[in-house]
Amino acid sequence: METQEQIRRSIEDARHLYQKLILLVGESGSGKTEIxxxxxxxxxxxxxxxxxxISSRLLDVPVEKRASTLSRMFSxxxxxxxxxxxxxxxxxxLFDKSLQQNPLSLLQNNAKNRVxxxxxNGVIENGRLMYxxxxxxEFRAYPIEETGITIDLNTSPDE
Numbered sequence: 001m002e003t004q005e006q007i008r009r010s011i012e013d014a015r016h017l018y019q020k021l022i023l024l025v026g027e028s029g030s031g032k033t034e035i036x037x038x039x040x041x042x043x044x045x046x047x048x049x050x051x052x053x054i055s056s057r058l059l060d061v062p063v064e065k066r067a068s069t070l071s072r073m074f075s076x077x078x079x080x081x082x083x084x085x086x087x088x089x090x091x092x093x094l095f096d097k098s099l100q101q102n103p104l105s106l107l108q109n110n111a112k113n114r115v116x117x118x119x120x121n122g123v124i125e126n127g128r129l130m131y132x133x134x135x136x137x138e139f140r141a142y143p144i145e146e147t148g149i150t151i152d153l154n155t156s157p158d159e
Contacts, residue, residue: 010149014115019148021111026153031118036087041086046081051090052098067100078110088118095138124152
C-alpha cells in the first residue's frame with residue numbers, strides 16, 4: 001500500500017483510539033519531513049519543528065529546571081497548535097538525556113485529545129522500535145506492541 005494511503009487509513013484508525021499517536025519511523029533521509037509536509041497540506045494540520053520550538057522555549061529556563069519543565073512545555077506547545085491533529089518533525093530534543101524524558105510516553109500522553117503524527121528517527125527491528133543505535137548515548141528501544149500505530153519508512157511498500 002502506498003505510504004500516503006497508509007497514513008490516511010492510520011489517521012482514521014487513530015481517531016478511534018485512546019492514544020491517537022502515529023509514528024513515522026525512518027532513518028535520516030528516509031523522507032519523514034516530506035511526508036509530514038504533504039499531510040500538513042492535505043489535512044490543513046499544523047506542523048511543528050519540535051527541536052526549534054522546544055530549544056527556543058528552554059533558553060529562558062535554568063538548566064537545573066529544564067527536565068521538570070519539559071513535559072508541561074511540550075503539552076502547551078501542542079495545545080497552542082489548537083487543532084485535532086498536529087504533526088511533529090525534528091523530535092530529537094525529546095531524546096536528550098539531560099532532559100530526563102521518556103519520549104514515547106511524552107508523545108502518547110499528548111495524543112489523547114488529538115491525533116499526533118510524529119517523526120521518529122530510527123528503525124523497527126526484532127519486534128522493537130528503536131531510536132538511534134545501541135552504541136549511541138541517546139539509544140532507546142520499546143516493544144513494538146507498546147507503541148501504537150507505526151509506519152515503517154525503512155522498508156519498501158513491496159516488502
